[in-house]
Amino acid sequence: MKYIDGFRDPDAARYLKREIGALAKRLAAAERTVRLMEVCGSHTMAIARYGIRQVLPENVRLLSGPGCPVCVTDAAYIDAAIALAEQGHTIATFGDMLKVPGSGRTLADARSVGGRVKVCYSPMDAIGEAEENPSREVIFLAIGFETTIPPVTAVVKAANAKGLSNISFLTAFKLVPPALEALTTDPEVKVDGFICPAHVSAIIGSDAYVPFVEKHEVPCVIAGFEPLDILMGIKGLLEQLLSGEPELVNQYSRVVKKEGNKAALALMDAHLEPADASWRGIGTIPSSGLKLRPQLRRYDAAEKFGVRLEGGTPDSRCRCGDVLKGKLLPPECPLFGKACNTLRPVGPCMVSAEGSCAAYYKYSR
Amino acid sequence: MCLAVPMKIVELKNDSAGVCELDGTRYDVDLSLIETPSLQEYVIVHAGFAIEKLDEAEASARLELFEGMAQAYREDETGPAGEGE
Numbered sequence: 412m413k414y415i416d417g418f419r420d421p422d423a424a425r426y427l428k429r430e431i432g433a434l435a436k437r438l439a440a441a442e443r444t445v446r447l448m449e450v451c452g453s454h455t456m457a458i459a460r461y462g463i464r465q466v467l468p469e470n471v472r473l474l475s476g477p478g479c480p481v482c483v484t485d486a487a488y489i490d491a492a493i494a495l496a497e498q499g500h501t502i503a504t505f506g507d508m509l510k511v512p513g514s515g516r517t518l519a520d521a522r523s524v525g526g527r528v529k530v531c532y533s534p535m536d537a538i539g540e541a542e543e544n545p546s547r548e549v550i551f552l553a554i555g556f557e558t559t560i561p562p563v564t565a566v567v568k569a570a571n572a573k574g575l576s577n578i579s580f581l582t583a584f585k586l587v588p589p590a591l592e593a594l595t596t597d598p599e600v601k602v603d604g605f606i607c608p609a610h611v612s613a614i615i616g617s618d619a620y621v622p623f624v625e626k627h628e629v630p631c632v633i634a635g636f637e638p639l640d641i642l643m644g645i646k647g648l649l650e651q652l653l654s655g656e657p658e659l660v661n662q663y664s665r666v667v668k669k670e671g672n673k674a675a676l677a678l679m680d681a682h683l684e685p686a687d688a689s690w691r692g693i694g695t696i697p698s699s700g701l702k703l704r705p706q707l708r709r710y711d712a713a714e715k716f717g718v719r720l721e722g723g724t725p726d727s728r729c730r731c732g733d734v735l736k737g738k739l740l741p742p743e744c745p746l747f748g749k750a751c752n753t754l755r756p757v758g759p760c761m762v763s764a765e766g767s768c769a770a771y772y773k774y775s776r
Numbered sequence: 777m778c779l780a781v782p783m784k785i786v787e788l789k790n791d792s793a794g795v796c797e798l799d800g801t802r803y804d805v806d807l808s809l810i811e812t813p814s815l816q817e818y819v820i821v822h823a824g825f826a827i828e829k830l831d832e833a834e835a836s837a838r839l840e841l842f843e844g845m846a847q848a849y850r851e852d853e854t855g856p857a858g859e860g861e
């Protein structure tokens with residue numbers, strides 16, 4: 412597939428490595444160490460997989476951000492999903508959610524004692540499940556960023572069009588721009604530039620970041636997920652840091668348009684409205700989430716079953732919050748690779764393939 | 777869970793469903809988020825949904841840029857002055 416392999420050419424990567432080295436030398440001459448954050452979990456995974464961190468000069472550091480939707484899902488949310496499974500409902504979910512510990516147990520644990528948990532490749536699978544089992548409620552775990560929100564919303568629309576009454580959605584959607592805003596204004600977080608997510612941006616469009624870049628004067632590059640895309644993104648950020656003129660650069664113009672995907676945005680707007688969202692390890696960020704509009708509340712599992720998403724108590728030894736803010740690298744967590752590993756994850760960052768801890772663990776040994 | 781890959785549309789079933797292909801494997805894909813999907817076009821597929829088209833002209837321009845870089849690197853490595861990295 413030329414649109415994948417062409418973006419992995421090793422000689423072009425060596426060329427970019429050399430360019431990045433030259434830019435970093437100029438920054439080093441000014442005694443500058445730069446901290447760049449890749450916000451998206453798919454970038455984290457690609458960076459680990461292709462060993463990009465290892466080819467960067469010492470004064471260019473890459474930090475992973477809060478861009479894995481599984482990792483930022485609250486323990487209270489997992490607890491609620493387990494409780495709903497125990498009440499006899501079918502939980503329909505993307506597979507990554509199975510092993511995420513809530514306040515102790517996981518959905519996989521609930522399933523092993525008879526809970527009904529259906530793993531979906533597409534959220535549309537939940538509709539089939541509901542139609543085949545009309546006497547049983549199917550609750551879809553509606554998590555995800557802007558990339559995943561439109562597909563899930565399309566399922567809400569389909570359920571509504573079919574008039575299904577045995578399907579509902581436990582929503583914990585999250586939005587990337589408010590998270591960037593929260594990170595940038597957190598005095599403990601030091602980031603000199605952001606590698607913005609590729610497919611979130613495909614939905615929201617490159618213009619969505621412009622107010623952020625202008626307000627905080629921080630360089631941002633939208634980059635694809637192939638190694639050359641990421642190296643180009645890093646090069647672009649270093650150039651901006653040297654010129655002192657921060658801007659938003661869209662390096663993924665083969666997919667991301669200025670205005671984003673209008674059909675997807677219209678679908679979201681028709682069905683969803685802004686809501687505060689709680690990010691695991693980070694806390695509540697105002698208006699950083701979306702929930703179903705009032706006319707669709709009958710599809711809101713929290714309303715339908717009186718679920719309160721509060722008070723989860725995740726394992727206090729887990730440092731995912733610090734990892735997601737770029738304050739700690741996964742190997743610096745005392746549990747990393749010991750008590751916490753991909754077979755027995757203590758925190759969500761070790762569960763999802765896109766979690767920082769899992770990416771480090773898988774590729775750094 | 778955010779994995780999304782480019783695939784080619786090889787069959788249109790109705791205005792919101794089709795079949796896409798990646799490396800010889802065919803997948804049913806929901807095309808409702810794509811305005812005017814057409815055969816042979818590339819789309820980015822995530823969780824069974826095409827979420828955006830892939831602009832082939834933009835992609836080719838990028839690939840050319842990277843080819844140029846690869847070539848420049850090789851020439852520097854084996855060039856007449858013999859001064860590589």
Ligand code: SF4
Nearest residue numbers: 730731744751758768
């Ligand atoms: S290594 Fe495990 S315990 Fe430590 S921060 Fe990562 S997920 Fe949490």
